[in-house]
Amino acid sequence: MFTVTVHHYLVVSAILFSLGTIGVLTRRNAIVVFMCIELMLNGVNLSFIALSHFLGNMDGQVFVFFVMTVAAAEAAVGLALMIAFFKHKESIDVEDFNLLKW
Amino acid sequence: MELLFFYLVALVAVLSGILVITCKSPINSAISLVMTFFCLAIFYVMLHAPFMAAIQIMVYAGAIIVLIIFVIMLLNLGTAVQARTSHCIAWGSVVGALMMLLSLTFLKGGETTTVQGEITKEVVAQVGHTELIGQAMFTNFLLPFEIASILLLVAIVGAVVLTKRKV
Numbered sequence: 001m002f003t004v005t006v007h008h009y010l011v012v013s014a015i016l017f018s019l020g021t022i023g024v025l026t027r028r029n030a031i032v033v034f035m036c037i038e039l040m041l042n043g044v045n046l047s048f049i050a051l052s053h054f055l056g057n058m059d060g061q062v063f064v065f066f067v068m069t070v071a072a073a074e075a076a077v078g079l080a081l082m083i084a085f086f087k088h089k090e091s092i093d094v095e096d097f098n099l100l101k102w
Numbered sequence: 103m104e105l106l107f108f109y110l111v112a113l114v115a116v117l118s119g120i121l122v123i124t125c126k127s128p129i130n131s132a133i134s135l136v137m138t139f140f141c142l143a144i145f146y147v148m149l150h151a152p153f154m155a156a157i158q159i160m161v162y163a164g165a166i167i168v169l170i171i172f173v174i175m176l177l178n179l180g181t182a183v184q185a186r187t188s189h190c191i192a193w194g195s196v197v198g199a200l201m202m203l204l205s206l207t208f209l210k211g212g213e214t215t216t217v218q219g220e221i222t223k224e225v226v227a228q229v230g231h232t233e234l235i236g237q238a239m240f241t242n243f244l245l246p247f248e249i250a251s252i253l254l255l256v257a258i259v260g261a262v263v264l265t266k267r268k269v
Contacts, residue, residue, distance in 0.1 A: 004108045009145065010209050012112045016119050016138070018202035023123035025194030028186050031128050031174055035135050038166065039122055042142055045158075053149040056219030058238040061154055065239065068161050069250040073257030075166045079173045080264040086177050093184075 009050030016043035030082055030092040034075075041071050108148065115141035128174050132167055139163045150223045153232045 016039060023036030045064045052060025082092055089096055114137065121134035139162045146155035185191070226234065239247055 002105050004105055004148070006214060007209060008105075008108060008112070009149070011206060012115060012145075014202060014205040014209065015116055018198045018205070019116070019119040019123055021201055022195050022198030025197060026186055026191045027123065028184065029128055031170060031177075032123075032131050035122060035128075035131055035170060038162070039119060039135065039138065042139065042162070046142055046145060049146055049149050049151050049154055053151065053223075055215070055217060056221045058219075058221050058234055059242070061151055061235060062238045062243050064154060065157070065235070066243075066246060066250055068157060069254060072161060072166060073253050075169050076257045076261040077264070079169055080261040082173060083176070084264045092177065 006050055006054040010047055013043045013047035013050070016040075016046065019043075028093050028095060030085075030094050030097070033094060034078055034082075037074075038071060041067055104148070111141050111144050111148075115145075129171065132171050132174065135170075136163050136167050139167070150226050151231060153235055 020036045020038075020040030020043060023039065024033050027033055027036065045067055048060040048064045048067070052058065052064075085097070086092055118134040118137035118141070122131045122138065125131045125134060139158060143155040143158040143163075146152070146158060186194075221234065
């Protein structure tokens with residue numbers, strides 16, 4: 001009864017993912033939205049590693065490695081986009097991101 | 103004892119996650135995010151994945167967060183971006199809370215499988231976690247690994263092209 005099961009980790013993972021979702025939906029600062037996306041990715045990573053450990057399989061951890069790679073690429077390109085946008089509009093409010101709207 | 107420690111770390115992780123989405127200043131959010139990443143690294147150590155914990159701290163807390171803080175300071179925004187209107191926040195929170203509720207309900211109703219692979223914690227202790235990751239990555243996942251390296255190259259070139267001045 002007093003051991004940590006896979007459910008405990010999955011609950012924490014679900015809570016972190018939902019917190020990230022709430023942040024993405026409720027914040028207007030693009031950098032904070034970006035950080036909330038990182039929070040969601042980390043929630044997913046936690047469930048991958050927890051399941052990988054409790055199932056005795058290495059694939060989940062390799063997948064976490066790839067998620068981290070994509071997160072790093074996303075950070076580089078996303079922040080470069082924000083800097084380019086800030087040069088253009090002097091703002092990083094997501095409400096001002098409307099260049100592709102018609 | 104382990105459960106108590108787990109609850110402590112989980113509490114810190116969730117609290118700092120809440121701080122990430124509620125702090126007015128983006129710098130405070132970034133610092134709280136570092137706290138969450140450290141708690142997740144502790145979880146990874148508890149799950150017998152020390153290599154992943156090291157990568158978590160190096161890549162996330164060391165590289166990505168530093169990049170984010172760098173951009174925040176470069177743009178020097180402070181709290182210039184105003185908050186959303188309250189009904190937007192309410193609806194966003196309702197959607198997020200519903201999602202949390204749904205996933206927790208599924209978790210509560212789910213059954214734990216008894217399937218057990220060959221990687222037990224004794225194997226991890228004997229062979230070494232990094233070796234196991236390397237074995238998996240360079241045999242079964244060789245093609246995705248190469249694709250990931252191409253992705254990183256494209257990201258580097260893209261970041262340079264996006265931020266350079268027009269010549």
